[in-house]
Amino acid sequence: MTTAKVDDEALFMAVDGGGTGCRARLETADGKVIGGGLAGPAATRFGVEASWAAISTAFSNALDEAGIGRSDAGHIHAGIGVAGLSRQGAREALEAMEHPFASAHFATDGEIACLGAHGGRDGAIVIVGTGSCGLARLSGQLIKIGGYGFPISDEGSGAYLGLRVVRAAMMAHDGRMAMTALLGEIMGRFGDDPGNAVQWMDQATATDYAAFAPIVVRHADDGDPAARRIMQDAAAAIETIGRTLFERGAERLTLIGGLASVIESWLAPDLRRRLSPQLGDSLDGAAILAGRPAIGR
Structure with a gap:
C-alpha cells in the first residue's frame, strides 16, 4: 500500500x-x-x-x-x-x-x-468490535493477525462473547455448570427452551451473536462469575493478538472498535501500559x- x-x-x-x-x-x-x-x-x-x-x-x-x-x-x-x-x-x-x-x-x-x-506512521492496531483482527504497518509491510471471520476466528470480539455466553447458558440449562443471573437471562431470551436456541442458531449471524455482548459486559460489571470468566477469556484472546504484534516488531499498539474500551479494562496491566492513544x-x-x-x- x-x-x-x-x-x-x-x-x-x-x-x-x-x-x-x-x-x-x-x-x-x-x-x-x-x-x-x-x-x-x-x-x-x-x-x-x-x-x-x-x-x-x-x-x-x-x-x-x-x-x-x-x-x-x-x-x-x-x-x-x-x-x-x-x-x-x-x-x-x-x-x-x-x-x-x-x-x-x-x-x-x-x-x-x-x-x-x-x-500515518508505523504502528499496530487490534480492532475489537463485532469481529476482531490485529493489523500492523511496519516499514511498508502489512502484517495481519486473525480476523478470518466468525466463528472460526474473531477471538475476543462481540460475536465471540455472544457465542460463549449462549454455549454456557445451554450447558447451565443441562446442569453441566452452575446457573447464574447472566446465563438465566440468556436462556430467558429463548423462552428457557434449548430448541428455540438451536432454531435461532441456524440463522444467526455474527451480528446476532454480538448483540449479546452488552449483556455479558453488564453482568461482568455486576460480578457475575460466568460473565467474568467469559470477559477474562476474551481479554486473553485480545492480549495474544497484541503481544504477537509486538513480537513481530510493532512499537505502537492501539485498540480500536466498539468494544475496545471495555476489553482494555480487562487486559493485563503490563499490556495496558504499552498501549498508545488513537x-x-x-x-x-x-x-x-x-x-x-x-x-x-
Whole structure:
C-alpha cells in the first residue's frame, strides 16, 4: 500500500467503505473539512457493483456539499478504504471503475484504520468490535493477525462473547455448570427452551451473536462469575493478538472498535501500559492514503 504524491493545491477525498455504511470527507491539505457524505454499506460481500455504488454516492454527496461538480474534481486525490477488499478480484474490479479524481488509491478498511490511528506512521492496531483482527504497518509491510471471520476466528470480539455466553447458558440449562443471573437471562431470551436456541442458531449471524455482548459486559460489571470468566477469556484472546504484534516488531499498539474500551479494562496491566492513544480515525487514514500530509486532530 502506497500513498499518493500531490501538489500543494490539491484536495483530498477520504472514503471509509464499511459493512454497515460508507462515509466520505473532502479536505484541504491542512485538514479543513469542506464537504461530507454518507451512503449505505460498501463491503465487497454485497458485490463489487453495490460497493462502488455506495462509494460513489458518498463521495458525490461530499462533492455536492463542497459545491464541486464531478467534472471539476480533477484536482482531488482520493483514498478509499473498503471492507472486504482482499476478496478475490475485488481490488482489481474497483481499481478499474471510472472516477473523476486525479488519483484514487485503495486499501482495506483495516489499513486505513491503522494509518489513522498512528498518524500515518508505523504502528499496530487490534480492532475489537463485532469481529476482531490485529493489523500492523511496519516499514511498508502489512502484517495481519486473525480476523478470518466468525466463528472460526474473531477471538475476543462481540460475536465471540455472544457465542460463549449462549454455549454456557445451554450447558447451565443441562446442569453441566452452575446457573447464574447472566446465563438465566440468556436462556430467558429463548423462552428457557434449548430448541428455540438451536432454531435461532441456524440463522444467526455474527451480528446476532454480538448483540449479546452488552449483556455479558453488564453482568461482568455486576460480578457475575460466568460473565467474568467469559470477559477474562476474551481479554486473553485480545492480549495474544497484541503481544504477537509486538513480537513481530510493532512499537505502537492501539485498540480500536466498539468494544475496545471495555476489553482494555480487562487486559493485563503490563499490556495496558504499552498501549498508545488513537491519533486519528479511519477517514484520517483514508486522507493520508490519498496523500494528505499527516496532521494532528
